[in-house]
Amino acid sequence: MAEGYDAQSVERKWQLRWREEGTYQVDNDDPRPPFYALCMYPYPSGPAHQGHVRTYTFGDLIVRHRTMAGHAVLSPMGFDSFGLPAENAAIKTGVHPRPFTDARIAELKASIERLGAMYDWRREVRSHDPEYIRWTQWIFLRLLEAGLAYRRQAPVNWCPGCQTVLANEQVLPDGTCERSGDVVVKRDLEQWFFRITAYADQLLDDLDGLDWPERVKVMQRNWIGRSEGAEFDLPVDGRPDLAVRVFTTRPDTSFGMTYAVLAPEHPLVPDLTTDEQRDEVEAFVARVQTETEVERQSAEGPLEKRGVFTGSSVVNPFTRKPVPVYLADYVLMGYGTGAIMAVPGEDQRDWDFAVAYGLPIIRTVQPPEGWDGEAYTGDGPAINSEWLDGLWKDDAVARAVEWLEEQGLGRRTVNYRLRDWLLSRQRYWGCPIPIVYCPDHGAVPVPDDDLPVLAPDDVEFRPTGESPLKFHEGFLNTTCPICRGPATRETDTMDTFVDSSWYFLRFVDADNHEAPFDPAMAARWLPVDQYIGGIEHAILHLMYARFFTKALSDLGIAPKDLREPFARLFTQGLIRMGGTKMSKSRGNLVAPTRYFDTVGADALRLFHLFVGPPADDFDWTEQTDDVIEGCGRFLARVWRLATGQVAAQPEATDAGPDDDLRRATHRLIARVSDEYERWSYNTAVAACMEFTNQLYKQVQSGVTGPDLDAAVDTLLLLLAPMVPHITAELWERRHGEGSHIHAERWPVADPALAAVQTETM
């Protein structure tokens, strides 16, 4: 009786062998051309889920394929092991985040190994390792020295119930705290920032050179939000000492400014408020302050309630006429100058406000024939604008800016939506910010020799969620590095996005105790040739990592010419179930383990490759299990074919050398190789299935011999990166003990044989 395909024993055997032999360990002095393949390192939340399986299947396929193509492939893995869930679990159960996290890591690692995904575990990085903390803090201090980290007052999300600050993602869409349900308010606290805005232009411009999905680039461009315009002063009527500076992208429409608006938080508000208006203004400002960010952003109430007149006027420098000054909640202090000139003729929001408050509307751009709308934002000749009349938009903008500069009133400026990165978190389970506060010397950096600053383990987690570091006397009290006098430590920790902004650099030199990494090693491996991860990181993680790479390059820590971390990015689609994203928090996970235990890891991998285009979302339905079983059936067919268990039909006659078979084999090589390059894995699988069906027919009709053997071997080679265990076992059975399919070279198609024969009609 011939031996059937036993996925469990085959997979166990090869996983053990690969680990023992260190098959996918790669040294930094490997002579082969380097290739850096990287999957976004995961937050350890327990055993792998289908999203992990999908990512690591793609990643492992790349690693094995590039290795067969002759590259030294750097394939590291680590864990983004700081973060809230571990701390919330600690508050709930009393288990310290460290053992909790270490246990989750062990579970995740075990299931990654059962998938057969190969990594050089010697390079493993964990965010919460003291050595990694040390270098994260070291980098923070270098950024601080360079002026790229700084401290200032900033409004933060404050939960009155928990008496603590919340991260944005802890605030629910309705503006309440995810834990206590209290309404979150804004509070000003001293916070640490990274000056990412210093790189706004580079972050925008360098997107052009990246081989990234266009939609990710678009999201980043929108997030940076560069807009060109002008800033100029509006002198306050009757107050020669005061002026309001405004930003506009449409200086060409300035003759149509019929009022001005300030953000309620604008510092000039008290100066501009007249006594008659003071009560009304103060009531308005107080109300806006108590509003949550969400309420303010989503306010849809009548405009009459969203603004207030200050009593003052400013002079429109273009017309030299005074216009009234209002406050409105929709003008934001954080963008531009916190004050705008209002031009209702060419801005719909200004139009609505003008109508609500009975303010005049003057068109300064001629709308097209038959225009029956309100504000007209399109192009056209300027009107009612004295010396701008007749000029179209671009010329009018240029002329208006020129005039402002000639008159010394203003200048051309560029504004960004991008804000500096607030990195302070009032949390325990994160990388401590290495700063000491001295009564005499202020905020003093912890000296490099004293790094890492580690949070103590003997802390008490409070049900409120307040950071236990604030109450740990041993941690809190220290001495000033400058005067040796008594001082207190910074108790805030860093946003976990700081950890993930440089881990890909640590991987190249993870054992370095003298520096975060050797720039020469970074120069050898980086940029990452293929980065793989979820679309949910399209903005923040990828933007922050790009910023860190540029900053570290400028500081000489990373190679000078390393301006981008990830040359090529692939973002996979998400897995939906019942219409929503499959996730732990939604409780609709389908655990991979049950497939490992039945059809095997190879069949599950094949399913994820076959189900559809890798970039597309897919729905996990009742039909999915059948498809996965179908993938297992295909592998069993391959097994029978490659072990000689397919029988010739009784009436078949033995055939000689087969030219058609050789041609089909080379066409398959050409097709599958191309599909690997194009990430068209679903059709690559289909091609292999089709070929297998053909070979069955050949064998059943009596074909044997070297052409058939070559065809089967080729099929195994092409399948090897997708289904590594079964192909390794079959290869060894066909070629003898000690032969390794994953050490074989990727087959190359003979163009003469692969060419499709065509007839001219």
Add this chain to the structure above:
RNA sequence: GCCCGGAUGGCGGAACGGUAGACGCGGAGGCCUCAAAAGCCUUUGUCCGAAAGGGCGUGCGGGUUCGAAUCCCGCUCCGGGCACCA
């Protein structure tokens, strides 16, 4: 509101201007078996037809082309991102 995607059999999806529906799932029939499972084979867009064969078909309406799922214009619906950014 603005900016991206997408829409093809019962289902997931193929087809980078040239035979629409590869491959798989599901369905139907057959072989093997005492029987079942597994496996193997055939078949499966839709309508008319016993068959041969023919008509119709890629969200809707136009257009370009010898030829359009594919390119262009105008819609509809679905998904995603950004949303008072001056």
